[in-house]
Amino acid sequence: MEKTKWLKAISVRKNKVKILALVTFCFGLLRGQNLDYNGFLSHVKQYNPISEKAENNKEIAAAQYKSALGNYDPQISASVDNKFFNKTHYYTTGFAEIKQPLFASNYLKAGYLYGQGININPENYTPSSGQPFAGIETNVLQGLFFDKRRADILKARYYSDYYSSEQKIQLNDLLHFATNAYVNFLYVAKQNSLYAYFAELALQRAQGIETLALSGERASVDTVEASIFFQARILERQASEAELIKEYNSLLAIYKGKSEESIVGLIPRDSLDAVFELFLKRSRDEISKVPGNPILEQYHAKQGLLETETRFRKELIKPQLNVSYNLLGTVDARTNVILNQNNYKWGASFAFPLFLRKQRFDYKLARIATRNNSLELINKTNELNYKQRYMVETLKITEQQVINAKKAAAFSRVLVEAEKLKFQNGESSLFLLNTREAKWLETELKQLEYKLKYIKLMLDLIYLNGTLEYELI
Secondary structure (H helix, E strand, O other): OHHHHHHHHHHHHHHHHHHHHHHHHHHHHHHEEEEOHHHHHHHHHHHOHHHHHHHHHHHHHHHHHHHHHHHHOOEEEEEEEEEEEOOEEEEEEEEEEEEEEOOOOEEEEEEEEEEEOOOOOHHHOOOOOOEEEEEEEEEOOOOOOOOHHHHHHHHHHHHHHHHHHHHHHHHHHHHHHHHHHHHHHHHHHHHHHHHHHHHHHHHHHHHHHHHHHHOOOOOHHHHHHHHHHHHHHHHHHHHHHHHHHHHHHHHHHHHHOOOOOOOOEEEEOOOHHHHHHHHHHHHHHHOOOOOOOHHHHHHHHHHHHHHHHHHHHHHOOOOEEEEEEEEEEEEOOOOOEEEEEEEEEEEEEEEOOOOOHHHHHHHHHHHHHHHHHHHHHHHHHHHHHHHHHHHHHHHHHHHHHHHHHHHHHHHHHHHHHHHHHHHHOOOOOHHHHHHHHHHHHHHHHHHHHHHHHHHHHHHHHHHHHOOOOOOOO
């Protein structure tokens, strides 16, 4: 009677395992979208908010460049001044000017002056029709060869490179994170299938031994040992299922992103073995690439920014000598403007700090910052080069580990099959057979672990090389 209870309990457990697997599969099929590895990456790049944020960096760079170009926009200015006192019109003065910045620190300008009234300052007096003028204004010393406007344009170009690199860095981080989440899920899913397979083997053996025990061919204690072994397999399977749920939800969080669609889930249709073979094929090309991580591009862009700032700070050490020259004109009866070279106005202004402490030390700070960034660039380049060298060598070793683990798993399976025959012939014990099978599972899991390690090393290498080419062909 007791033996029959054991058999019924084991049969119930078997049915529960099958029902659970079936419900899980159907639930995912109804709620999810079937995608392969490349389809998953394409969806992430299209819908993940980090991807959109990365794209916005391009707009920042374009806006900064257009803002710098605005320094060369024409400037219009005008003013009017009137005075009336005790019913007397003292004066009316007016000024209008359009000023066009040139490439150097100088301007072309044209304008109109008006000054009338009984008490007007003679200097501001003009004919009743006003006085047009045209001229040029330039800095002869500071700003002649390099000024703030040109510095801003150059900086904007380097900022464009900087934010373009920032966009690549963010996208590289996102794709690296997403692909790791994807392969983690495949790894745990494969683990789960292995535990399910070995739980099924343990169940079949427990049922067989129970049948033999009922007929008196096996000791009743063997049914207890078989049941304990089966329970251990079920516990491993349940732990794996909990981990699978965790990895699935992590994957779903990356997958859904900012999408407004009613996407509830996804079903990766790849297997870890298939993805491993694709990465193995890809490795031949990837290990030969020179690291071009966008972090290095960003350091180069920052170097350009700092060198531009250093050049500008050096220019500010020069004295300021501003010279302006205007041709003064008249307006005839037909309102034609007539400029005469004999009528002109010119002026000059000079300024120079006696000690130049601010200018000299601002320049010194800019030089130090430039030098520091250059040293950081050298250090980061060396770091990435050595990391790549380590990854390439580790990939070669891991590939051999996968091969050896595969052989070990095959040999372990042979031993299990041989032990089964011995057990059936009464030449072995259930304990030894269970031990052989446990070792077989261990070698299968170890092979899976090395495959995961290889894939992650490849993902790290792709991340390091900065090509953003995570898709598999």
